[in-house]
Amino acid sequence: xxxxxxxxxxxxxxxxxxxxxxxxxxxxxxxxxxxxxxxxxxxxxxxxxxxxxxxxxxxxxxxxxxxxxxxxxxxxxxxxxxxxxxxxxxxxxxxxxxxxxxxxxxxxxxxxxxxxxxxxxxxxxxxxxxxxxxxxxxxxxxxxxxxxxxxxxxxxxxxxxxxxxxxxxxxxxxxxxxxxxxxxxxxxxxxxxxxxxxxxxxxxxxxxxxxxxxxxxxxxxxxxxxxxxxxxxxxxxxxxxxxxxxxxxxxxxxxxxxxxxxxxxxxxxxxxxxxxxxxxxxxxxxxxxxxxxxxxxxxxxxxxxxxxxxxxxxxxxxxxxxxxxxxxxxxxxxxxxxxxxxxxxxxxxxxxxxxxxxxxxxxxxxxxxxxxxxxxxxxxxxxxxxxxxxxxxxxxxxxxxxxxxxxxxxxxxxxx
Amino acid sequence: xxxxxxxxxxxxxxxxxxxxxxxxxxxxxxxxxxxxxxxxxxxxxxxxxxxxxxxxxxxxxxxxxxxxxxxxxxxxxxxxxxxxxxxxxxxxxxxxxxxxxxxxxxxxxxxxxxxxxxxxxxxxxxxxxxxxxxxxxxxxxxxxxxxxxxxxxxxxxxxxxxxxxxxxxxxxxxxxxxxxxxxxxxxxxxxxxxxxxxxxxxxxxxxxxxxxxxxxxxxxxxxxxxxxxxxxxxxxxxxxxxxxxxxxxxxxxxxxxxxxxxxxxxxxxxxxxxxxxxxxxxxxxxxxxxxxxxxxxxxxxxxxxxxxxxxxxxxxxxxxxxxxxxxxxxxxxxxxxxxxxxxxxxxxxxxxxxxxxxxxxxxxxxxxxxxxxxxxxxxxxxxxxxxxxxxxxxxxxxxxxxxxxxxxxxxxxxxxxxxxxxxxxxxxxxxxxxxxxxxxxxxxxxxxxxxxxxxxxxxxxxxxxxxxxxxxxxxxxxxxxxxxxxxxxxxxxxxxxxxxxxxxxxxxxxxxxxxxxxxxxxxxxxxxxxxxxxxxxxxxxxx
Numbered sequence: 002x003x004x005x006x007x008x009x010x011x012x013x014x015x016x017x018x019x020x021x022x023x024x025x026x027x028x029x030x031x032x033x034x035x036x037x038x039x040x041x042x043x044x045x046x047x048x049x050x051x052x053x054x055x056x057x058x059x060x061x062x063x064x065x066x067x068x069x070x071x072x073x074x075x076x077x078x079x080x081x082x083x084x085x086x087x088x089x090x091x092x093x094x095x096x097x098x099x100x101x102x103x104x105x106x107x108x109x110x111x112x113x114x115x116x117x118x119x120x121x122x123x124x125x126x127x128x129x130x131x132x133x134x135x136x137x138x139x140x141x142x143x144x145x146x147x148x149x150x151x152x153x154x155x156x157x158x159x160x161x162x163x164x165x166x167x168x169x170x171x172x173x174x175x176x177x178x179x180x181x182x183x184x185x186x187x188x189x190x191x192x193x194x195x196x197x198x199x200x201x202x203x204x205x206x207x208x209x210x211x212x213x214x215x216x217x218x219x220x221x222x223x224x225x226x227x228x229x230x231x232x233x234x235x236x237x238x239x240x241x242x243x244x245x246x247x248x249x250x251x252x253x254x255x256x257x258x259x260x261x262x263x264x265x266x267x268x269x270x271x272x273x274x275x276x277x278x279x280x281x282x283x284x285x286x287x288x289x290x291x292x293x294x295x296x297x298x299x300x301x302x303x304x305x306x307x308x309x310x311x312x313x314x315x316x317x318x319x320x321x322x323x324x325x326x327x328x329x330x331x332x333x334x335x336x337x338x339x340x341x342x343x344x345x346x347x348x349x350x351x352x353x354x355x356x357x358x359x360x361x362x363x364x365x366x367x368x369x370x371x372x373x374x375x376x377x378x379x380x381x382x383x384x385x386x387x388x389x390x391x392x393x394x395x396x397x398x399x400x401x402x403x404x405x406x407x408x409x410x411x412x413x414x415x416x417x
Numbered sequence: 418x419x420x421x422x423x424x425x426x427x428x429x430x431x432x433x434x435x436x437x438x439x440x441x442x443x444x445x446x447x448x449x450x451x452x453x454x455x456x457x458x459x460x461x462x463x464x465x466x467x468x469x470x471x472x473x474x475x476x477x478x479x480x481x482x483x484x485x486x487x488x489x490x491x492x493x494x495x496x497x498x499x500x501x502x503x504x505x506x507x508x509x510x511x512x513x514x515x516x517x518x519x520x521x522x523x524x525x526x527x528x529x530x531x532x533x534x535x536x537x538x539x540x541x542x543x544x545x546x547x548x549x550x551x552x553x554x555x556x557x558x559x560x561x562x563x564x565x566x567x568x569x570x571x572x573x574x575x576x577x578x579x580x581x582x583x584x585x586x587x588x589x590x591x592x593x594x595x596x597x598x599x600x601x602x603x604x605x606x607x608x609x610x611x612x613x614x615x616x617x618x619x620x621x622x623x624x625x626x627x628x629x630x631x632x633x634x635x636x637x638x639x640x641x642x643x644x645x646x647x648x649x650x651x652x653x654x655x656x657x658x659x660x661x662x663x664x665x666x667x668x669x670x671x672x673x674x675x676x677x678x679x680x681x682x683x684x685x686x687x688x689x690x691x692x693x694x695x696x697x698x699x700x701x702x703x704x705x706x707x708x709x710x711x712x713x714x715x716x717x718x719x720x721x722x723x724x725x726x727x728x729x730x731x732x733x734x735x736x737x738x739x740x741x742x743x744x745x746x747x748x749x750x751x752x753x754x755x756x757x758x759x760x761x762x763x764x765x766x767x768x769x770x771x772x773x774x775x776x777x778x779x780x781x782x783x784x785x786x787x788x789x790x791x792x793x794x795x796x797x798x799x800x801x802x803x804x805x806x807x808x809x810x811x812x813x814x815x816x817x818x819x820x821x822x823x824x825x826x827x828x829x830x831x832x833x834x835x836x837x838x839x840x841x842x843x844x845x846x847x848x849x850x851x852x853x854x855x856x857x858x859x860x861x862x863x864x865x866x867x868x869x870x871x872x873x874x875x876x877x878x879x880x881x882x883x884x885x886x887x888x889x890x891x892x893x894x895x896x897x898x899x900x901x902x903x904x905x906x907x908x909x910x911x912x913x914x915x916x917x918x919x920x921x922x923x924x925x926x927x928x929x930x931x932x933x934x935x936x937x938x939x940x941x942x943x944x945x946x947x948x949x950x951x952x953x954x955x956x957x958x959x960x
Contacts (some may be wrong), residue, residue: 041775041884045783163462163532174929206929211880212677214670214810215924221805222659225619238785242880245790249797249807255534273789279531312782382530384490392530405700 031074032067032343034059034330035094037105037115042082043209046072047322048107050267051129052077054323055104057305058330062090068334069341076100084114091115101342101343102333103128104326108236109133109179116141120369125345127333129325131262133182134403137414140345140351143373144325144332146285147401148186150231154378155260155283156187156271158393159230160194163381164281165258168199169232171220173243175232176205183234183262200227211238213246221250224257231259241272248276255279260380265320268386269312277383284321285376286361287389295360298327318387324360328374332357332367361399373401426898457527458494466536467531473540479514481544484512488537493524499520500527543569546576551585558588562595563620586872591616598624602617606639607647614651617658618803625652667921673810676817677879677915679910682889682897683824684869686909688744688862690898691841695763698770699894700887702740702866708777708872709736711786729874736870741902744866748859756858770887778884785883794878813875820871821910827864828906837861839849841904856878872898902941902950912951 003239005388018332023051036055038048067073068295076098080087087106094100095118102125109132119126131146150252171185174180184203191201202223204216223229235243247259260281266288269277288299299319306317323351333348339355340347355367366375377399404411453471454465469487472480486492486502490510493501500511501524508520529537542560545553558576561569573596577589590612597609610628613621618704626649630638639645681703688696713732717725748768790809797807827833836857839847848854876886897916901908916936923932944950 040783041778043888045651045778046785046883047781115733141506163530165531165535205930210676210929211889212670214673215667215921216929218666218670219925220662222619222663225622227623232622238883238885241785245809245879246807249795249809250805251797252800254536258531267784270784270787275789275795279534313784347740390528392528 003254009092029305030139031072032069032326032337033074033076033098033100034102035091035098035105036075036077037058037087037090037094037103038107039081039082040077040079041110042106044082044111048237048358050317050320051105051107051322051326053306053309053311054302054319054326058239058304058327060329061301062317062334069343070336072230079334080111084110084247087114088118091118091124091126092122095119095124099343101125101337102348104129104329106130106150107315107322108175108177112141113178123345125333125348127329129322129327129329131321133179134186134401135182135408135411137371137403139349139372141331141372142329142367143401143403144329145322145401146376146378147373147386148172148183148405149343150285150376150378150399150403151183151262152183152187153190153378154393154395154399155262155281156190157283158230158283158380159232159258159260163393165230165255167258168227169223170196170202170301171223171229171231172201172203173216173220174203174205175208175210175236175239177208177236177379180205180234180236184232186405186407187232189405193407206235206239208239209240213239213243217243217246217250217252220247220257221252224252229257231257233259233261234262234263235261240268244272244277244280254281254382265322266318266387266389267320267323270316270318270384272374272387273385274385274387278385280383281381282389283378285378286319286321286324286359287379287381287391288319289381289388289391290360290362290379292360292362297376298324298360319360325374328357328359328365365398368400371401372404373403374398375400431672448505449483451512453499454483454500454512457492458498458500459461459481462530462533465533467757469533469536469540473543479511479555482514483511484541487527487823490526490529492527493520494527494763495521495524503689527793543572546572551582554580554585555588558585558592561784562592563587567596567599569722577904591618595621595624598628601643603641606641606644610644610651614647614654617655617662617801618660619655622655625655646676658801658803662801663925665801667925669804669806669810671918671921672755672914673814673917674773675914675920676814677875678893678897678917679913680813680817680820680872680875681819681869682894682901682909682913684836684865684867684872685894686825686898686901686906687837687865687868689895690901690904690906690909691837692858692865693759694756694862695759695766696865697763697766697891698747698773699766699869700889700891701770701773702744702887703738703873703890704777704878704882704884704886705743705773706736707788707877707886708781708786708873709870710738710874710877711781711788711882714788723960726793729791729794729878732874737867738870738875740954741863743868744869745859745863747866748862751853752862755886774884774887780900781884783884785881788877788882790878809878813878816871820868821906824868825906831861833857833864847943860883890956896937896940899944900950902952905950905952908950942960 003082027379036052038052040052042050056075059075062068063072076094078090078094078216080090091103094103104127106115106128107130112128116138118124120138124140126141126196127144128141129144130141134147170191172184173285174184174405188201206216220231258281260283262283264282265284302319303317306314311317332352335355336348337343340351350365351367356364359365361377363377368375376400378395379391380393381391384390442872453468456468462718468847469484472484482502483492491503494504495501501508501512501517501520503520507516509516545557548554548557561573573593577593580586580589594609594612598613600606600609610625613625625648628639629645635815637645639648660864682701685696685699688694710729710732713735714728717728717731729851746958751765751769755765760896794809794812797805799805828837836852839852840854840857844854897913898909900916901912920936923935927935
């Protein structure tokens with residue numbers, strides 16, 4: 002009799018736990034935070050590791066005693082690379098789970114999709130990925146790069162003597178909001194540097210495009226007109242066929258360097274790197290940066306991956322959005338401690354001017370007004386082992402300009 | 418003997434370079450000047466660049482070793498600023514060439530960027546103009562054709578006079594011509610323009626155009642009218658050659674895209690075309706084939722590294738068998754209960770496709786896995802002076818032809834093929850005369866799946882291998898089969914090649930995004946007009 006009762010209770014408990022209800026029993030002692038990253042679908046490739054690094058940061062904070070004496074409790078949801086589902090899941094996190102903050106989103110489409118929800122319910126979102134700018138919301142903290150912290154310095158580098166002194170540019174991207182906006186800014190920037198329209202070629206491909214023969218032949222033809230560089234905003238997956246085609250067509254990085262804004266260590270993991278060596282990427286963080294904070298970060302992540310038995314745990318790497326996620330969670334924790342509460346408005350106020358010893362090698366600061374981090378810029382060359390050899394770095398952290406000064410009508414829009 | 422002759426020539430060449438007044442080195446007989454190499458250990462790019470240029474003019478063979486090591490990331494610097502070269506037989510000191518005990522653990526590679534790589538390539542090219550190996554000389558001559566410094570002209574002319582190999586000679590002549598275009602002698606300039614025009618190489622367009630440039634007052638950059646005329650003719654020749662190349666290139670790209678579509682669609686042509694099963698999991702069968710390739714590659718890496726280049730060949734039968742088994746299992750467990758109910762089949766196979774994707778994601782992780790091209794499939798062959806046909810594309814075209822031949826022979830010359838065709842034409846009648854329809858269904862579905870697996874092997878050589886691989890091909894596959902005419906193998910072939918060619922001829926004008934839309938619209942219009950596809954089944958075919 003008794004045994005059967007225990008069994009029943011156990012089953013009920015495990016069913017509840019599976020449904021994610023179990024923790025509500027001791028909810029009073031914890032602070033809930035939401036993690037909103039796609040764990041299935043096309044974006045799973047990039048976003049899964051962000052979920053894991055967020056969980057690692059939360060575990061780390063809990064091990065140090067939590068926040069305001071309470072443990073953090075992650076609520077992980079899967080919006081499945083489905084943009085409208087992002088909004089639904091965000092609403093669920095804010096209304097049902099009543100999370101204090103949400104860490105999530107990767108593509109700009111998903112961010113645009115959840116924005117109205119966060120504004121309506123006065124939630125708090127930490128967005129960890131480089132993006133196109135032209136946006137500034139009270140409810141969002143952007144821990145990734147704005148265009149002037151990634152795209153503009155990268156193009157400046159290509160035009161410099163060290164970068165090859167490029168005179169002509171191919172702006173190649175996937176056809177959606179981020180590449181289109183970035184290329185609009187870059188075109189305006191190139192105009193300001195005296196590059197004429199006939200020396201700029203803008204090319205877009207559909208999502209998941211895999212046949213780059215024509216485009217590579219075009220680039221080759223275009224490059225005969227003078228020193229050419231390619232600025233690639235190709236999204237994740239399509240990069241591999243593009244670089245393969247480039248290598249097979251005999252276009253080397255010394256002839257036509259390609260600088261990519263969406264290719265990082267994580268994306269290079271599933272790739273034969275031979276044809277990519279020497280091509281460039283611009284980020285605010287690389288795993289190959291040498292400093293104690295980064296060494297600690299990498300070590301922690303490797304240990305965490307082993308302990309949690311993540312897939313391919315012995316080859317895990319760190320990358321820029323992971324670092325940005327890590328910074329975001331720690332800064333939020335500091336802000337909550339400063340504000341003494343997890344209420345959204347006081348925390349937003351407390352976020353201004355927070356600093357953190359980031360793995361990118363600087364004590365970086367959250368801007369006092371514009372919700373973006375001051376970040377250093379690094380440009381790296383892809384090495385055969387999938388890591389980056391840093392060939393250029395900014396003098397120090399650069400303040401973000403979410404409203405690009407190169408787009409007319411943006412003057413005086415810098416602050417919230 | 419040959420070696421010493423090489424050194425004499427090498428020295429001669431270098432003397433000529435020194436005479437251009439760059440620098441007079443204190444070349445030591447045994448090794449390099451430590452001060453010369455010192456900047457390489459530092460961080461200053463300009464200093465490194467200078468060191469590289471100076472190394473290029475250094476007589477010591479050790480200089481070439483250092484440059485080569487630098488270009489290939491094999492030059493290391495220790496914390497004590499000692500420079501070491503990693504060779505196959507261990508580490509050697511960069512200055513003396515003496516072996517050292519071992520590479521210290523803290524040694525780091527000397528980092529180079531693209532600008533330095535270019536300088537290294539130029540320095541090595543100049544040095545290799547006199548190499549004993551004609552291929553090296555050819556590469557060196559080609560390396561100096563574009564944007565070479567005027568200072569190397571005497572070296573080039575000397576090399577041209579000495580050169581015996583016709584191919585290298587031609588390459589050298591072009592390199593010389595590119596520099597002669599700025600010569601003071603008008604006749605040399607005319608000749609140079611003619612030589613450059615005969616190459617048909619677009620790379621020389623800018624220099625020729627520069628000849629024809631007018632300044633604000635209408636004064637030509639080139640005073641001599643004859644030279645201008647020669648440059649105009651040369652430009653026309655290049656343009657003509659280019660438009661021909663573009664046409665041939667588009668044709669090749671079209672055939673290559675067509676062969677990929679064909680491979681992806683062929684399995685579906687059997688399962689959907691012949692058996693009438695709307696198999697939404699077809700893409701996932703492609704994906705399984707690609708993952709089998711990955712697994713075979715991993716196996717070869719750990720067990721037969723010496724045979725690694727052959728892993729693709731080995732992967733083909735394995736992929737065929739594995740996906741055929743998966744397909745047969747699907748047919749036996751799910752699909753056979755749903756024959757004649759297309760809507761349910763569609764939903765069930767859609768569900769199966771999601772399950773297969775998630776299964777792979779759980780087994781191999783959500784990340785893409787790395788499948789590298791074997792060395793014989795990397796790179797490409799240059800034809801007609803400027804068109805690069807990549808080896809992997811050529812290999813896939815050949816592979817597609819073989820697979821089509823295999824399927825054709827199987828369907829037309831075997832008993833199984835006979836049964837399959839009989840069932841396609843009239844299932845009930847076939848059943849009545851004793852065709853074991855159940856078994857044939859299973860085998861035919863297995864065949865379709867197996868061919869999808871083979872296509873997966875090919876796709877793994879072109880793009881990503883990840884759980885979502887199939888998603889990108891399922892729509893295209895259905896498009897090809899429907900366009901070609903359901904149940905018609907020849908239709909599938911024609912439709913795939915046609916779609917490939919039309920896409921590739923549209924793309925340069927409309928861009929990739931628009932080309933895709935135009936193709937879809939065309940197909941919709943075509944199917945409206947001719948629902949049975951390009952090749953309609955002839956005769957009294959039942960159901």
